[in-house]
Amino acid sequence: MTKPAALLNGLGPEQVGMLDSLLSVDPAIGMTRFAWLRTLPEAPSEKSLMALIERLRFVRDLSFDPRSRDRIHPDRWMQLVREGNVTPSWLAGDFNEGRRRTTIAAQLIELTGRLTDAAITMFCRLIARLFMRSRARRDRRHLDARADTARLMGLFRDTLRAPAEASETGEDTFDVLDRRIGWHHLMRARAEVEAIAGSTDPDPLLGAAERSDGVRRSAHALLEAFVFRSARRHDPLLTALCLLREFVQNGRRSLPDKVPVGHLKDKVRKVVLAGGGADRRLYEVATFAVLRDRLRSGDVWVEGGRSYRPLDAHLMPSPAFRARKAADDLDLGIPRDVDAWLAEKQRELDFKLKQLAYRARVGKLPRVRLVDGVLIVSPPRAIVPKAAEAVKWLCLDRMPLIEITDLIADVDAWTGFAGCFSHLRTGEPVRSLPALYAGILADATNLGPKRMAEASEGVSARQIAWARLFHLRHETFKAGVARVIDAQLAHPYARIWGAGTTSSSDGQFFRAAGRGARRADINAHYGGDPGSKFYTWISDQHGHFYILPMGATESEAAYVLDGLYGHESRLEIEEHYVDTGGANDHVFGSFAVLGKRFAPRLRDLKDWRLHAFEDVGAYPLLKRHIGDRVDAAAIREAWDEILRIGVSIETRAVAPSTVLKKLAALPRTNVLSRALREIGRIERTLFIYVTWNQSSSGVTRPGREHGRSRCRAGLNKGEAGNKLTRAVFFHERGEIRDGSFESQAYRASALNLVVSAIILWNTVYLSRVVDHLRADGHDLPEELLRHVSPQIWEHINLIGTYDWSGKSKLPTGTFRSLRVPRPAFLAA
Structure with missing residues (x-):
C-alpha cells in the first residue's frame, strides 16, 4: 500500500486540469462543480432522478479508474473519504496542490457508488409512489361513492x-x-x-399507468445509464429491459406483437394483455415495478453500487464461513446440525401445543378462555402501586434546578464524552468545549447552528461551525453516547430499573416542513402530513443507546436488530421488546438464530396462527388457531445459508436491516426467505404458548417479572422516552426541516446524546435525593422507586439564552445542592 498521492498516478495533464477546474465556479449552475456533484437531490421526483443521472454521467466522463483506490490502505482510504465529505469547496481550494487533487480524486471515485445508489433508490421510491397514489385514488373513489x-x-x-x-x-x-x-x-x-x-377493485396497475408519463421518461434514462445484472440465467426481466432500452433509442412508439412476459405474474399479465396485445404504457409500468422489487431483494443489481448488490455480496465470504463452521466457532443460538435442531423443536412444539390445548380445556390458562373453539385473551392489567406517584413527587421536588448548558457540562465532567469527538484529520480533541456543546445542542433542540450562536453567550458562530464540521460525525456520536450509557450502566442506582440486559425499541414520528417535507413521505397512520421517524433503542435502565432516522412508511421490523448490533456500549442485551409494528416471522427467526429472546407485544394475539410439524388433526381443540404446517424441508435446504447470515450479523459484517429488507423483498417461493420465515413461525408459536401460560397479575423484583409484564414495562419506558425526546426537540415546532437524510441523521444522533445525558444526570441526582430522604427517615422501598423514571425534565431549563461561559461549573468531585421543597402553606 502506498501514500494517497498514488491516486494521481497515471493521470494525464487533461485529467489533472479537470480536477483543478472542479473548484472554479461554473456560471451555468452558479456554484463549483465539486459542490454541485455532492449536492444530491433527495425529494422524490422525476426531475431529481434525472439530476442524479446527470451527475453520474459527469463523473463517468472524467474517466477516473475506481480501481486506483486499491493502491491505498483501506483505513487511509476511508480517512481520505471522510475528510473529503466534510470539506467544502472554499476550504479544499486552500489545500496544497497534492492534498487538494488527492481529496477531489477520492471524492470522485466515492461519488460513483453514492450516485448509483441514490439513483436506484430514487427510482424505487418513484415507482412505489406511483402505485401508492393509484391505490389512494381508488380508495377516495370508494369513499366518494x-x-x-x-x-x-x-x-x-x-x-x-x-x-x-x-x-x-x-x-x-x-x-x-x-x-x-x-x-x-x-x-x-x-x-x-x-x-x-x-369499479369495485380495479388493479392498481391501471391507475399507476394513467399518470406514469414523467416516471416512465426518467426510468428510460435509468435504463440507458445502467447495465443490469441478474442472478438468474436467461432472465426474462433483463430481456424486457433490453427491449425497452432499444425502443427508446430507436424512437419507436408501439410494442411488437410478442414481448417477453415471463417476469410478470399471471394476474398482471392478464391486465397488460387484456386488449389482445401488450399495451406499452401498462407493460412498461409493470416491468418497472418488477425491476424495483428485484433490485430491493438483490436478485437484480447494477455495477458500481453498494446497497443494491446481491445478498451474497453483503455476507461473510463463503470460505471464511466454512472455516468457522469446521472449527465450531459460530457462536449462534442454533446448532450446526439441522436435524438435531428440527427434532428438538418438533418434540417441544408437539408437547407444548398439546399442553396448551389441555390447559385451555380445563380452564388453567390465566386470563385466557376457550369459547367455541376460539381462545379469548383478556388484556393484561397495568399495575402501578398507588404509593408510587407520591414517592415520585417526593423525589422530584428535591431535584436541583439546572440549565441544560450546565447539565451537559456536568455529564461531560463525569464521563469525558467530549473526548470522543476528535478532529477528523488530526485526531486531536476539540479546542473549544463550549463550541462542541453548542453544536450538539443546536441539532438536539432543532434550533440549528446559526440561531444557536445568536442565542448563546461565550461562543461564536464560527467556533460552532468549525466544531460541527470537523468533530461531529456518526462514529464520534456513537462513541460519545456509548460513554454516557456505560456510565449509566455502572451507576449502582440504575440497577433499580434493570440489569442492562433487556431493551425496547420504537419509532417516533416527526412532521416535516420546508425542504424536509419535499423528501418526506406521508403515512396515513400519522395523518396527512409528510414526515419522518426516529427509531430509538432504550435499555431497561432507560438509557437511549441507539437511534436511526427512517422514512415514515418504512417497516420498523427490518431495523429492530440494528440497534442491538450497532451500539458501542457495554450493554449486553439478551431480550428485546417491540410493539406489533416491529414484529414479523423473519425477525422472530433472526432473533432465534442469533441466540436472543424476542418478546413483542402482539396486537390481537388470538388472530396470530400457531404452526406445528404435525397436521391440524393432532390438536383438535386448537384447529381454529392452527395455520400451515412447518416446512422442515425448506429449513433443511437453507440451513447453511441461515448459519452464514447469523455469523455475518454477529461479526458485524452486515447490518441486520440489509439482510431482512432483501429477504422481505424476495418472492415467497424463495427457499432462503421461506426457511427463515419457517424458523420464525416455530419461535412465534413457542412465544405465544409462553405468553398464554403466563400470569399477568402482579410484579416482582427486576428481572423476575413475567414476560408480559417485562414487555409492558420495557415499552412504557420507550413511551416515556418519546415524551422526553419531544420536549428536547422543541424548536421549529418539533418539525424536521432538513433537506437531506444525512442532516437528519446528525440531528437524531445529537438528540440521542443529549437525552442520554439528561437521563444520566437525573440518575445521579435521584440517587442523591433518595439517600437524603432515607437519612431523613423516609421509607422508600425499591419496589416503589423503580417507578420513578429518570426520563424527566421539569427541573431542566431548555429555553432562553444559552450561557456557555462556565460560570456555574462545579469543582471536581462536588455536586449541586438539592432543592428544599417549599412548605405547603407557602406553595399555596
Missing part, C-alpha cells in the same frame, strides 16, 4: 322485500315490485349499479 352505494343498497333491500310480500299476499311479484318501487325507477338505477360494480 359511499352515499350512492348506501342509497342503492336501500333500493336493493326494498327489491328483495317485494317477492317476500308477494308470497304472503298471493299477488304477482312484478306487480308488488312496480307498486312499492316502480319498475322505471329500478331500471334507471341499473346504470349506477353497473358503474359501481365495475
